Amino acid sequence: MGKTPGRLGVWLNAELTKRGYNLERGGQSKFAREADVHASMINRILSEDRGAEVDVLRRIGKALGYNLGEMLLHAGMAERDELPPRPPDELQATSDNPYTDPQERHIWAIPGMSDEDKRMFLRLLRTIRAEENAPEERPSAEVRQLRRPS
Numbered sequence: 001m002g003k004t005p006g007r008l009g010v011w012l013n014a015e016l017t018k019r020g021y022n023l024e025r026g027g028q029s030k031f032a033r034e035a036d037v038h039a040s041m042i043n044r045i046l047s048e049d050r051g052a053e054v055d056v057l058r059r060i061g062k063a064l065g066y067n068l069g070e071m072l073l074h075a076g077m078a079e080r081d082e083l084p085p086r087p088p089d090e091l092q093a094t095s096d097n098p099y100t101d102p103q104e105r106h107i108w109a110i111p112g113m114s115d116e117d118k119r120m121f122l123r124l125l126r127t128i129r130a131e132e133n134a135p136e137e138r139p140s141a142e143v144r145q146l147r148r149p150s
Contacts, residue, residue, distance in 0.1 A: 006049035011075035013046050015064060019098065020115055034123055035063035065098035 013023065021027030028046065032039040037059050044050045045060075052060070054068070061071035072078035099105045099122075107121045 006051070007076045008051065009046045009048070012042075012060070015074070019064075030119075031063065034119060035059045036126070065100050065104070067100070 016023060016027060016031055021031050023046070028042050029039045032042045035042070037056055041052060041056055042060075045052055057071065058068050061068050064071065066074065069078065069083040073080060073083060099108050103125060104122055107125065108118055110118065
């Protein structure tokens, strides 16, 4: 008996396809990298009736420009009255610009740049943000030794 995707998988497949991800030619892996989720998780969501941990759902939603509640609503997994309303001053994802973060929206709106290049800049922005928010690491023993004055 073959596996069938659940609501989340059906919605995610349609959403990724609408956004230009070729799911037969590396689109799953590409999106997984952008969402900072393991590619096997994206594959399981798309191909099986599987859910995912809340953290994974948040990452997928963020990569698509949705908060967790909006994503569950769009996927048919929640009803509008089950979710708190989004404040009207928050940026809304649209079909032209799927991002809610002001900097990400600005990158996506750059004219004359391919969607692939925009996604690369978005990954770069997220990497920079992650590094800025990461706890400072102590240098390794080798680095400390190199820094030692003679």
